[in-house]
Amino acid sequence: MSKSNKDLNALGYKSKIPDFPDKHILEKVDNPKIGLDYLIRFTCPEFTSICPVTSQPDFAHIVIDYVPSQFIVESKSFKLYLLGYRNHGAFHEDCTISIAQDIVELLSPKWLRIGGYWYPRGGIPIDIFWQTSEQPKNLFIPIHNVDNYRGRG
Template sequence: MEKETADQRKYSSIRFDTQDESAIMTDVLETVPYEYPGKDVEVEIPTAEFTSVCPWSGLPDFAEMKITLIPDQHLIEMKSLKYYLTSYRNVGIYQEHATRRILEELVQVAQPKYMKVEALWNPRGGLGTRVVAEYPGEEH
């Protein structure tokens, strides 16, 4: 039986269009007052639907993300968070950079006592990635 081989050269110049980081809609983020200042509560916001794209290939990167915070004066308004996270959908950004950027932008808006963003990125090519960013963070 003759072995059939595929011509892989046709894939070498394929690249899907990606947006740059200016497409991330930080300006939609809003907060609502936390009505119990001084009384700590831990808030967890999970999502299994976060997507961005690989800056090299334009192929999608999918992540389960969990945002954990202890508010001070403000909570993150959920609808604005959904729009913000969705704006990453076609942005070419490294997984580690996306996770860190999300933490920094949410901290800037909500000014929490504590926040952690955990992203479990789906494996591609056999490798998955778990990225954790915290505020305030420990110095390494």
């Protein structure tokens, strides 16, 4: 069961940045348009995490598209959840797929896809993609439209 707005822990309150990506921070609310298929997109162009080997920062542009079923993600809890990755040591693949899996576990959406466009370290950008199933038919789903890394100029 989702929480009513008055029962939410993040929305409307000053919040501490989490020390790690805790999926229990994520909150859901009732989908206001149950029975209608529509797309929700989260774009996170300044995602950060830490390399688990060197402890150097890693940066990514994360794009998440999902078609809700019963619930939608409460956005402030989602922002706090993502901030938990700032000091979390994990490889690009683990960060990208874990974010998607945590949302799927929370919401059981009709469909979800994620694109993790990681900025290069050592000269190689790494892009990670995953989706739960075949893309829904008869629904406008825009392309991610994230530019490939071109280096300087």
